Amino acid sequence: MAEPILEVKELVKHYPLTQGIVFKRQVGAVRAVDGVSFELAKGETLGIVGESGCGKSTLAKVLMNLEKATSGQVLFKGEDITRLSGAGLKAVRRNIQMVFQDPYTSLNPRMTVGDIIGEPFEIHPEVAPKGDRRKAVQDLLDVVGLNPEYINRYPHQFSGGQRQRIGIARGLALKPEIIICDEPVSALDVSVQAQVINLLEQLQNDFQLSYMFIAHDLSIVRHISDRVGVMYLGTMVEIGTEEEIYSHPTHPYTQALLSAVPVPDPTGREQRERILLSGDIPSPANPPSGCRFRTRCWKAEERCSTEVPLLAVPAALSGAAAHESACHFAEVRDVIGTG
Amino acid sequence: MTDMTQPAKKDGTGAGRGAVEVPAARRESLVPGTPLLEVDDLHIEFHTRDGVAKAVNGVSYSVSAGETLAVLGESGSGKSVTAQAIMGILDMPPGRITAGSVRFRGEDLLTMTPRARRAVRGRKIAMIFQDALSSLNPVLSVGYQLGEMFRVHEGAGRKEAREKAVELMERVRIPAARQRVDDYPHQFSGGMRQRIMIAMALALQPDLIIADEPTTALDVTVQAQVMDLLAELQAEFNMGLILITHDLGVVADVADKIAVMYAGRIVETAPVHELYARPAHPYTRGLLNSIPRLDQKGQSLYAIQGLPPSLLRIPDGCAFNPRCDRAQDVCRTELPRLVPVLDAQGADLPGRRSACHFWKETLHG
Numbered sequence: 211m212a213e214p215i216l217e218v219k220e221l222v223k224h225y226p227l228t229q230g231i232v233f234k235r236q237v238g239a240v241r242a243v244d245g246v247s248f249e250l251a252k253g254e255t256l257g258i259v260g261e262s263g264c265g266k267s268t269l270a271k272v273l274m275n276l277e278k279a280t281s282g283q284v285l286f287k288g289e290d291i292t293r294l295s296g297a298g299l300k301a302v303r304r305n306i307q308m309v310f311q312d313p314y315t316s317l318n319p320r321m322t323v324g325d326i327i328g329e330p331f332e333i334h335p336e337v338a339p340k341g342d343r344r345k346a347v348q349d350l351l352d353v354v355g356l357n358p359e360y361i362n363r364y365p366h367q368f369s370g371g372q373r374q375r376i377g378i379a380r381g382l383a384l385k386p387e388i389i390i391c392d393e394p395v396s397a398l399d400v401s402v403q404a405q406v407i408n409l410l411e412q413l414q415n416d417f418q419l420s421y422m423f424i425a426h427d428l429s430i431v432r433h434i435s436d437r438v439g440v441m442y443l444g445t446m447v448e449i450g451t452e453e454e455i456y457s458h459p460t461h462p463y464t465q466a467l468l469s470a471v472p473v474p475d476p477t478g479r480e481q482r483e484r485i486l487l488s489g490d491i492p493s494p495a496n497p498p499s500g501c502r503f504r505t506r507c508w509k510a511e512e513r514c515s516t517e518v519p520l521l522a523v524p525a526a527l528s529g530a531a532a533h534e535s536a537c538h539f540a541e542v543r544d545v546i547g548t549g
Numbered sequence: 550m551t552d553m554t555q556p557a558k559k560d561g562t563g564a565g566r567g568a569v570e571v572p573a574a575r576r577e578s579l580v581p582g583t584p585l586l587e588v589d590d591l592h593i594e595f596h597t598r599d600g601v602a603k604a605v606n607g608v609s610y611s612v613s614a615g616e617t618l619a620v621l622g623e624s625g626s627g628k629s630v631t632a633q634a635i636m637g638i639l640d641m642p643p644g645r646i647t648a649g650s651v652r653f654r655g656e657d658l659l660t661m662t663p664r665a666r667r668a669v670r671g672r673k674i675a676m677i678f679q680d681a682l683s684s685l686n687p688v689l690s691v692g693y694q695l696g697e698m699f700r701v702h703e704g705a706g707r708k709e710a711r712e713k714a715v716e717l718m719e720r721v722r723i724p725a726a727r728q729r730v731d732d733y734p735h736q737f738s739g740g741m742r743q744r745i746m747i748a749m750a751l752a753l754q755p756d757l758i759i760a761d762e763p764t765t766a767l768d769v770t771v772q773a774q775v776m777d778l779l780a781e782l783q784a785e786f787n788m789g790l791i792l793i794t795h796d797l798g799v800v801a802d803v804a805d806k807i808a809v810m811y812a813g814r815i816v817e818t819a820p821v822h823e824l825y826a827r828p829a830h831p832y833t834r835g836l837l838n839s840i841p842r843l844d845q846k847g848q849s850l851y852a853i854q855g856l857p858p859s860l861l862r863i864p865d866g867c868a869f870n871p872r873c874d875r876a877q878d879v880c881r882t883e884l885p886r887l888v889p890v891l892d893a894q895g896a897d898l899p900g901r902r903s904a905c906h907f908w909k910e911t912l913h914g
Contacts, residue, residue: 433841472798
């Protein structure tokens, strides 16, 4: 693998739960992200999947330093950005940008498209000198496939897919090296999703971008990602290349998640193996002891409630199955029938 | 309280009393395959500040007992508006039904008196909405809301209604139903809330359920649980089901037949297997090609160019023509009718129709 551009080590984000009005005391914590480690290489796309409440969006916010990490490190080219503030943080943030889920609420309705896309230049004037800004914004519009003449329009004059392109143009403005996409297409219609996905892929090739692609749609994540990480209740339970995760999943949660995806092909729908999980995801304020998935796992034994499984390559597995998985009883089970 | 139950009781003893007995008898006498619900040439428009939005422009479909019809379409295709018209919950004004009929067991729902309509709604045809949290009343316990169905429609007493609410909650497999019957909606998870919505729709054992994006707000593992439950209950009660969705995956899992909608019209209907194997409309084909697959990585995605049209200005001819890579002059001037589709030998393909001038080329070419 190429040189990692971003390294995340044992990242933790807890939100304290307090009681009392005058004398606040901490009575617990919501463990939104609880010890997550991974690397992101230059030009690579890392997909992060998981159900709502698993901490994937909190992870994105901590990486952007929009939320202060409780502990752990986020190394951007070797520099720990969780310790930075002021000018140092501002410089790093130029290189990590974000595209948000909802293009209807993430664009200010009172600003023109030109002002929205040009706003990053106000904060980082060194990227585009004042005289050139209008031209720079028009270039960006062109890059994301919008008519440069639309520069004076307002967000409400655009459709959902076009608005997401505006959000992407804003993310590209400062020529970042990493873009974090948090559910970038889930608010869009099916026929428009493909357009935006193709745009993201093309931009990655043109500008050598690294993506962290957070989504709950497993098919889209497979399509766009080189490597995929699966999160459950604040922890990474399995991580590997897209082939390893989808065709050779070893963690029971990954297997259940994959088997639950409705496949748009009715042939053999009766034969398709389905792992139906019982119950709901437990509260991150009070996660189960040991393995966090054990309360919904069909393999759970005594050991799972006492010993936390570490994210490591299981010794017993080889070949494509040998990728990092946090399960005491990791074994391959092909649930989507790729053979 | 008494004010609320009084008219309902009257309803129950009048038209309602007979109706309670009839469905079972009718259900038996109903020839399998005879449509339960027939929507015929329905037109709906909305009067807005910017002009008339033509949301539904001649939709026809039918559902039989025990059958699942999936209505597939993107936002603005008119799939939900059609369902609201069937249920009689369309906001009028601004909405207006300008033509067409909705026949339930042969009776036109649109020309019924409001009172007769109320007897059908909830009792014969029930609906499940997308967003359970905003569909349930946050200040009433779920037991009260479930029991309301029995109190209003069947004149049950409070105790009896509560008992039946517990039974319903057990039926949709909510754990510890008896302890949770007095809980409020916010105390349940998303999946459990959707189960409560399903329980409410099932309460009076309707003949037809309309589910409008029932699992869109749920996570995949929970979505699988809820869809399985819905399919199981449908088989048990031999209900007709109209499943409204934009998710091609969910459709493939549960539907018997599919109607694809675009800009207020049905552009293709087909049995589920055939639609996925050989689409007969360029829009359907484009949709199927534009979704990434789970079982292989694949190359660049096919993307349908352009955007769905504004309902204020639907293009002349075929509404899909500005986005279609097969469009000819005839597509820009002449509206294609929904015609039966034939196989390569000229034999009829049952249940298959397409509204494309070039369905032959799309299907066989």
